[in-house]
Amino acid sequence: MSREARIGETVLSVEKVSLSFGGVKALQDVSFDVREHEVRAIIGPNGAGKSSMLNVINGVYHPQQGTIRLRANGAWKEFSDMDSHEAAALGIARTFQNIALFKGMTVLDNIMTGRNLKMRASFLEQAIWIGRARREELKHRRAVEEIIDFMEIQHIRKTPVGRLPYGLQKRVELARALAAEPRLLLLDEPMAGMNMEEKQDMCRFVLDVNDQYGTTIVLIEHDMGVVMDISDRVVVLDYGRKIGDGTPEEIRGNQAVIDAYLGVAH
Amino acid sequence: MLYREAGQFKSTYAADQQIFPIRQDRIAVTLLLLVAFIGVPLFANEYWLSAILVPFLIFALAALGLNILTGYAGQLSLGTAAFMAVGAFMAYNFVLRMPWLGVIPSFILAGLCASAVGIVFGLPSLRIKGFYLAVATLACQFFVLWAIQRIGWFTNNSSTGVITAQTIEILGHTFDTPQSKYLLTLGIVAVLALLAKNLMRSETGRAFMAVRDMDVAASVIGIPMMKTKLLAFAISSFYCGVAGAMYAYTYLGTVEPEAFTLDLSFRILFMIIIGGVGSILGSFLGAAFITLLPIFLNVFFGALSHTFGLDISHAIVSNIELMIFGGLIIFFLIVEPHGLARLWQIAKEKLRLWPFPH
Amino acid sequence: MNVSFFFEVLIGGLLAGVMYSLVALGFVLIYKASGVFNFAQGAMVFLAALTFVSLLERGVNFWLALGVTLAVMVVLGMAIERVVLRPLVNQPPITLFMATIGLTFVLEGLSQAVWGSQPHGLELGIADVPMQWLADSTGMFISQFDLIASGVAAVLVAALALFFQYTRVGRALRAVADDHQAALAVGIPLKNIWAIVWAVAGFVALVAGMLWGARNGVQYALTFIALKALPVLILGGFESILGAIVGGLIIGASEKLAEVYLGPMVGGGIESWFAYVIALLFLLVRPQGLFGEKIIDRV
Numbered sequence A: 001m002s003r004e005a006r007i008g009e010t011v012l013s014v015e016k017v018s019l020s021f022g023g024v025k026a027l028q029d030v031s032f033d034v035r036e037h038e039v040r041a042i043i044g045p046n047g048a049g050k051s052s053m054l055n056v057i058n059g060v061y062h063p064q065q066g067t068i069r070l071r072a073n074g075a076w077k078e079f080s081d082m083d084s085h086e087a088a089a090l091g092i093a094r095t096f097q098n099i100a101l102f103k104g105m106t107v108l109d110n111i112m113t114g115r116n117l118k119m120r121a122s123f124l125e126q127a128i129w130i131g132r133a134r135r136e137e138l139k140h141r142r143a144v145e146e147i148i149d150f151m152e153i154q155h156i157r158k159t160p161v162g163r164l165p166y167g168l169q170k171r172v173e174l175a176r177a178l179a180a181e182p183r184l185l186l187l188d189e190p191m192a193g194m195n196m197e198e199k200q201d202m203c204r205f206v207l208d209v210n211d212q213y214g215t216t217i218v219l220i221e222h223d224m225g226v227v228m229d230i231s232d233r234v235v236v237l238d239y240g241r242k243i244g245d246g247t248p249e250e251i252r253g254n255q256a257v258i259d260a261y262l263g264v265a266h
Numbered sequence B: 001m002l003y004r005e006a007g008q009f010k011s012t013y014a015a016d017q018q019i020f021p022i023r024q025d026r027i028a029v030t031l032l033l034l035v036a037f038i039g040v041p042l043f044a045n046e047y048w049l050s051a052i053l054v055p056f057l058i059f060a061l062a063a064l065g066l067n068i069l070t071g072y073a074g075q076l077s078l079g080t081a082a083f084m085a086v087g088a089f090m091a092y093n094f095v096l097r098m099p100w101l102g103v104i105p106s107f108i109l110a111g112l113c114a115s116a117v118g119i120v121f122g123l124p125s126l127r128i129k130g131f132y133l134a135v136a137t138l139a140c141q142f143f144v145l146w147a148i149q150r151i152g153w154f155t156n157n158s159s160t161g162v163i164t165a166q167t168i169e170i171l172g173h174t175f176d177t178p179q180s181k182y183l184l185t186l187g188i189v190a191v192l193a194l195l196a197k198n199l200m201r202s203e204t205g206r207a208f209m210a211v212r213d214m215d216v217a218a219s220v221i222g223i224p225m226m227k228t229k230l231l232a233f234a235i236s237s238f239y240c241g242v243a244g245a246m247y248a249y250t251y252l253g254t255v256e257p258e259a260f261t262l263d264l265s266f267r268i269l270f271m272i273i274i275g276g277v278g279s280i281l282g283s284f285l286g287a288a289f290i291t292l293l294p295i296f297l298n299v300f301f302g303a304l305s306h307t308f309g310l311d312i313s314h315a316i317v318s319n320i321e322l323m324i325f326g327g328l329i330i331f332f333l334i335v336e337p338h339g340l341a342r343l344w345q346i347a348k349e350k351l352r353l354w355p356f357p358h
Numbered sequence C: 001m002n003v004s005f006f007f008e009v010l011i012g013g014l015l016a017g018v019m020y021s022l023v024a025l026g027f028v029l030i031y032k033a034s035g036v037f038n039f040a041q042g043a044m045v046f047l048a049a050l051t052f053v054s055l056l057e058r059g060v061n062f063w064l065a066l067g068v069t070l071a072v073m074v075v076l077g078m079a080i081e082r083v084v085l086r087p088l089v090n091q092p093p094i095t096l097f098m099a100t101i102g103l104t105f106v107l108e109g110l111s112q113a114v115w116g117s118q119p120h121g122l123e124l125g126i127a128d129v130p131m132q133w134l135a136d137s138t139g140m141f142i143s144q145f146d147l148i149a150s151g152v153a154a155v156l157v158a159a160l161a162l163f164f165q166y167t168r169v170g171r172a173l174r175a176v177a178d179d180h181q182a183a184l185a186v187g188i189p190l191k192n193i194w195a196i197v198w199a200v201a202g203f204v205a206l207v208a209g210m211l212w213g214a215r216n217g218v219q220y221a222l223t224f225i226a227l228k229a230l231p232v233l234i235l236g237g238f239e240s241i242l243g244a245i246v247g248g249l250i251i252g253a254s255e256k257l258a259e260v261y262l263g264p265m266v267g268g269g270i271e272s273w274f275a276y277v278i279a280l281l282f283l284l285v286r287p288q289g290l291f292g293e294k295i296i297d298r299v
């Protein structure tokens, strides 16, 4: 089945979102949608508001205006202000621009925390380590080991993440997000600061996630080559406004986008 | 070839998830427990039992409680002594007013009362972090002490504020000898330490550490901030509360509110800094260190003044003790922020490689 | 309710508040310059006062004793910077905070090991008596000592505020407070700045120690003064001099009023925690403190 053919209906729609910090307008009236199973890229110059957009979608930042509509289990849910815990419960997972792993914990424990929403045992059961607590721990360990295999990080599973090199940390962070079995995955510059080889690996992982698990992906990336290669549609932000939206080919020919990147005066 | 992980292949995840995955560790812990439960009561004299081992165990439990909150969940607290005080005085009141409950249930209820206080004073942690929170926990320290001193009910209207712990009786057996008090303390501490170890290696422990290491990421993967932080306060204060109850019942016998001042809170904080922040073993190592150090210093200065005919007054010794405590804290923070537990781990890793250092 | 009595209590509280501000100021200075919450400020106050009074008692001239104590505090400040803070640079703030708790013990032990632990009286030549003319004209009993002491404190606070606003060192300090890296980049010698600030904090500690010591006696309890200043800091924010001043006044006044009007209802002694509870309640409404800006963590 071709990639295009798998793409389904809209699952997330961001409508007229505005966010500001004091005087800084990080987002102004931004609207766009994301379809099921697609890879949606957000691009734009530094400070354009890309990260802020992701932060609004999963409730880390709270916009002053606008709504976010999300289709979950066949029904639309509407939020003027998402709560990050709720976002997680609705199947949104993400990685961060500046790695946000739990530094003092091992790779395995980091990824296990990704499954916390699936665990049911109370803390008393866990303390006594019987029945459900023990079964759950085993069951989720198996699931996590599958992800570890998928991400090819078996050799470091017992290493504290603080001791890993940057590229591997980025991979572990993706693994932690995957552990939640998200329906929508938000990736904030997953390949930033990597060399060619690491970038290629990461691209492969992102596409594999998209193919194998059917996960919808929203991704911020600066490397145009990568964006053109792996994304189905692209949103372009500049100074907090949306200045372009379309397939990679359309974006490549968009004069406003070219100007923004070349720094033409507004 | 004594301490080897190699060759112990774990074919199942269950085997990998045992409480002590390495066989030598299991043997060592078993031996330690045998010595503690059988050897020590047989051979230790009364001084060692009641003046060193019992307080050591109680402090270790309090340090463990603080470590759960500060070391694992990352919320610095300076109110440990207040939670202990709640435990001590509530245990006294439960035993006094509901004698039919029995001592152990009274201790548990006292611990739960400490939890309740912990939750109330943990509420600010939802809005403030770091040393702002530490200062907020001082409010707990001062308020609780004041309440116990002023409200007669807590001390059964004792005019001096001093309470005398009732004799401990469990299932018709009286715990009044140093041996039996030691064994009771040891039993409680061992069970609670085991529970803590289990808890910290399961979901709850991971959630605590996640909140400690990166709270935004933790809430993004669905860890509920409020529940996790308040649970950390509740569990931690429970441990401190039970430690406080034993402080009154198996250690001092008579206790006054002034035994639970800010100084005690600091002392327990020092135990986890020296022992190892975020380590259950570290709580024990730190407690042992801080309990033994003053004894060691006294002996040392005693010998010093004896040999050189110096007259080193008690006041001087206690001031030097203060300086050494403070100096050690700074030293450990600079040189080994993970404390004795980390040194122990490094030693084990070396041993694992010995005699071939590659 | 007796109005002139109410004002008497209020003014007494405000005067005590100025003295809290003075201690709080020591914290703010160090926090602004080096990001360290120096829990040992109280121990520094104690050390300064004890050194000064012990020198006086050994017959040293007042001004000489003052000079020597000041020198001790400056050297001490620089030593702390060198031995404790520099090795801990780039550690999380909470680690530095715990290090200063360790420092508190070192300083308390040191001062008492050197000077002994018995309490001393300190006579600055200002009697702690109500001002008669005020009592005659308004019926309010306001202590002459409190008024002069808070006058001194106010002058000092104002002088420091001006110092940091208008001198080169002061400007450098503020640059450092805003952004350590940037300050380094434009060539501000951080280490010197830190040493200066610790020295100034030592001086503030000395003045606070003299005033508080003259009022309550120079004894171990002086270290608790610092605990009084902590709620002031929560209220005013750790980085705001203005916050320390206003916070001190609020805490001082509300504490005295509560002590007089609320205390008898609950059995008294509430001054040990009342300030903390006020600060906490305030935090629930405004976590960023009186003058702090709301910060949203960047991710």
Ligand SMILES: Nc1ncnc2c1ncn2[C@@H]1O[C@H](COP(=O)(O)OP(=O)(O)OP(=O)(O)O)[C@@H](O)[C@H]1O
Binding pocket: A021, A024, A025, A026, A044, A045, A046, A047, A048, A049, A050, A051, A052, A053, A097, C296, C297, C298, C299
């Ligand atoms: N937590 C915050 N507090 C204050 N201002 C913020 C915060 N987060 C973002 N901003 C501001 O909002 C604007 C948009 O920032 P954002 O991080 O979304 O940009 P970006 O497109 O992700 O840039 P980059 O490519 O550098 O990552 C910037 O001016 C930034 O300074």
Ligand SMILES: [Mg+2]
Binding pocket: A050, A051, A052, A097
């Ligand atoms: Mg960004």
